[in-house]
Amino acid sequence: xxxxxxxxxxxxxxxxxxxxxxxxxxxxxxxxxxxxxxxxxxxxxxxxxxxxxxxxxxxxxxxxxxxxxxxxxxxxxxxxxxxxxxxxxxxxxxxxxxxxxxxxxxxxxxxxxxxxxxxxxxxxxxxxxxxxxxxxxxxxxxxxxxxxxxxxxxxxxxxxxxxxxxxxxxxxxxxxxxxxxxxxxxxxxxxxxxxxxxxxxxxxxxxxxxxxxxxxxxxxxxxxxxxxxxxxxxxxxxxxxxxxxxxxxxxxxx
Numbered sequence: 220x221x222x223x224x225x226x227x228x229x230x231x232x233x234x235x236x237x238x239x240x241x242x243x244x245x246x247x248x249x250x251x252x253x254x255x256x257x258x259x260x261x262x263x264x265x266x267x268x269x270x271x272x273x274x275x276x277x278x279x280x281x282x283x284x285x286x287x288x289x290x291x292x293x294x295x296x297x298x299x300x301x302x303x304x305x306x307x308x309x310x311x312x313x314x315x316x317x318x319x320x321x322x323x324x325x326x327x328x329x330x331x332x333x334x335x336x337x338x339x340x341x342x343x344x345x346x347x348x349x350x351x352x353x354x355x356x357x358x359x360x361x362x363x364x365x366x367x368x369x370x371x372x373x374x375x376x377x378x379x380x381x382x383x384x385x386x387x388x389x390x391x392x393x394x395x396x397x398x399x400x401x402x403x404x405x406x407x408x409x410x411x412x413x414x415x416x417x418x419x420x421x422x423x424x425x426x427x428x429x430x431x432x433x434x435x436x437x438x439x440x441x442x443x444x445x446x447x448x449x450x451x452x453x454x455x456x457x458x459x460x461x462x463x464x465x466x467x468x469x470x471x472x473x
Contacts, residue, residue: 248278249401259364260349260377261341266360271379273389275397279404282371283411289345291410292363292374293320295328301406304330304399312336320348331395333384337361357382374407376400 253268253276268274281288296318298305305328311317312325320326322342328335337350341362349362357380364375378396380388388396441449441460449461458466 246280247401247404248276249397250276251397252276259366259375260347260362262362262379263340263351263360265358265381266379268377268379271381273380273385274377275400276375276377277397277400277404278373278375279401279408280368280371280373281408281411283408285345285365285367285372287411288365288372288374288407291407293348295320295326298328301410302403304403306330306332331392331399333357354382357384359385371411374404376404 251274253274255269258268262268265271295309296311299308307329310327312327314321314324317324320339320342322339324339325336326339328337335352335354337352339348340351340360341347341349345365347362347364349360352359352361359378359380359382361378362376366373366375378400441464444460449464450459452459
């Protein structure tokens, strides 16, 4: 039991270090401010961000070719397996034989507790796509743009909305959509680069809870051991429990 706890501790410490390093190099943008001078989306008149009731913009740099990012993006039936904003498998409506998104395709998705049926309105392979959502209390236009760069590409996803649900979102969840889209870009980046995505705050807190719980169990496990038990080494190249405790103290002091 003690050995398992020690291994868990070092795994968590190593994961935290990796996450910190990724946070320092992750290049992304998220904003609710529309910049017409840098806009790359062909907005329908109804959803022009200068007149729509709600607008969010997210962008990230990805060290992978546009074709790789595009293939991940259009594979909608797998979104729910890596993106927490899609709460169940996507279903294609008007072409049940389709394997990926395509122009004119309608599909069902659940996100932010809502059942939506987007319709693909624009589709240029490896470059851009956009879908439109229409329901009684919400209309939305969600676009994706891939811009090639020297190291790979920039993935951009803005969304404009109108309707009563938009008003409720602005009042009660002003940053949820922005943060969800940021997470979506990060997990796409991770899949495209075959790396580990940055943890969310909820995931970080959960890992901290696990770490703290394991340390409490560790202390309880070694609290009543004798000096002989603490200093016993199972092999020449193995640490004793006392040495593990000493190393843990040094880590705690960092």
